[in-house]
Each structure stands twice: as structure tokens, then as C-alpha cells.
Amino acid sequence: MKLFDDEKDKLMDHEYDGIRELDNHMPTWWLWLFYFSIAFAVGYMLYYQVLGWGPTQHEEYEMAVTAAEAKFGSPEEADPVEDYTWTISEDEADIAAGKELFMSSSQICFTCHGNNGQGMVGPNLTDNLWIHGCQPEDIASSIINGFQEQGMLAYGSGAKISNEEVQQLVSYIASIQGTEPDGAKEPDMSRAQPCGEGPLAQSDL
Numbered sequence: 001m002k003l004f005d006d007e008k009d010k011l012m013d014h015e016y017d018g019i020r021e022l023d024n025h026m027p028t029w030w031l032w033l034f035y036f037s038i039a040f041a042v043g044y045m046l047y048y049q050v051l052g053w054g055p056t057q058h059e060e061y062e063m064a065v066t067a068a069e070a071k072f073g074s075p076e077e078a079d080p081v082e083d084y085t086w087t088i089s090e091d092e093a094d095i096a097a098g099k100e101l102f103m104s105s106s107q108i109c110f111t112c113h114g115n116n117g118q119g120m121v122g123p124n125l126t127d128n129l130w131i132h133g134c135q136p137e138d139i140a141s142s143i144i145n146g147f148q149e150q151g152m153l154a155y156g157s158g159a160k161i162s163n164e165e166v167q168q169l170v171s172y173i174a175s176i177q178g179t180e181p182d183g184a185k186e187p188d189m190s191r192a193q194p195c196g197e198g199p200l201a202q203s204d205l
């Protein structure tokens with residue numbers, strides 16, 4: 001094996017399958033980087049974890065939400081369901097606008113409730129059975145608040161729409177009552193209730 005002069009005293013006295021090793025030291029700049037990162041980690045831990053001077057990620061999140069609410073108002077404050085008179089429009093233009101929202105890539109209702117409201121991941125919206133109520137304000141509240149735990153975000157996708165647009169969706173849902181679309185999803189009878197009275201009640205059920 002050929003060695004340079006300055007390598008002779010660095011050669012370590014072990015050998016594995018003919019492979020030998022030089023005892024080269026880490027470069028100084030690398031060592032300093034290493035020491036610096038250790039010192040930084042200690043400082044970081046003291047600052048955020050031990051002394052609690054810096055905000056944790058949860059505190060930072062709360063601060064950001066508070067700041068955003070101060071600037072834009074909280075969504076519930078902006079358009080409370082109670083402060084609006086929810087009715088059902090039978091106007092063709094409103095129903096068509098509601099259908100367009102239902103099928104839109106911004107609200108994505110159809111992805112969970114089916115192209116005809118027959119239900120998929122979400123419940124069938126054409127039958128007389130409702131989990132969260134069948135009054136126009138109940139449907140509006142279902143849409144505005146969503147059911148996060150079951151996967152439905154506020155406004156379907158989290159993309160906010162105006163109360164007028166929610167009203168159009170409610171009108172569209174009212175218009176598909178009793179249509180018995182193909183592939184209608186079975187109701188969850190442990191939770192669903194027939195729509196007793198109200199504009200969405202279906203007389204033949």
C-alpha cells in the first residue's frame with residue numbers, strides 16, 4: 001500500500017478485508033459548527049421549554065388566531081345563523097344557483113352527498129329523514145358550521161360563502177326532496193328523525 005509521508009503516523013493498526021483506515025481529525029470549521037449547534041440547542045431548550053420565556057407553538061397559534069379575529073372578526077360573529085331570516089326560494093334561478101354551488105369545486109358538497117344528493121360519505125339529502133333538523137335554519141346551520149368530526153368542514157370545504165348563497169343551497173336541497181335518486185344511501189336510523197313539520201317535510205312519507 002502506498003502512503004504519503006504525512007499519512008504514515010495516521011495509519012491505524014487495524015485492517016478489515018484489506019481495508020485500512022487513517023485517523024483523520026474532523027475539520028475545525030465542522031467541529032465549531034457542531035459545538036455551536038449544541039450550545040444553540042441548550043439555549044433553545046432553556047428559552048422555550050425550561051424558563052418558558054418564548055411562546056410554544058400552541059401559544060403562537062392562539063396569538064395568530066386572536067390577531068386574525070381582531071382584524072377580520074370571527075366567522076360566527078360575521079354572519080350568525082340567528083340574524084338571518086332563512087326561507088326557501090322556489091325561484092328557478094335560486095335553485096339553479098344552489099345546484100351550481102352544490103356541484104362546485106369550491107364547496108364540493110357533491111363529493112360527499114352525491115351528484116343528486118343521494119348520499120355517499122354524507123347522508124342522503126333527498127329523503128324525509130334528518131339528523132340535524134329539517135327547518136331551513138337547521139339546514140343553513142348544518143352548512144355554515146359543518147360537522148368537523150365527521151369530515152364536513154364549514155361551508156362544505158371551509159371556503160366561506162355569503163348567507164344569500166347558503167340560502168340558495170338550502171333552496172336547492174328543498175327542491176330535491178322526494179326525488180328518490182339512484183343509489184340512495186340508507187338512513188342511520190339510530191340518529192335520523194323524520195321531518196315532522198316544515199317546508200322540507202314530504203307529504204307522502
Ligand code: HEC
Pocket residue numbers: 102107108109110111112113121122123125129130131132133139142143147150151152153155156157169
Ligand atoms: C367531506 C364530506 C362532506 C362534504 C364536502 C359536505 N358534507 Fe354535508 N355532511 C357530511 C357528513 C358526514 C354529514 C353527517 C354529519 C353527522 O353524521 O352528524 C353531513 C351532513 C350534512 C347535512 C345535515 C344532514 C342531516 O341529516 O341533518 C346537510 C344539510 C349537509 N351535510 C349539506 C352539505 C352541503 C350543502 C355541502 C356543501 C356546501 C356539504 N354538506 C358538504 C359530509 C360532507
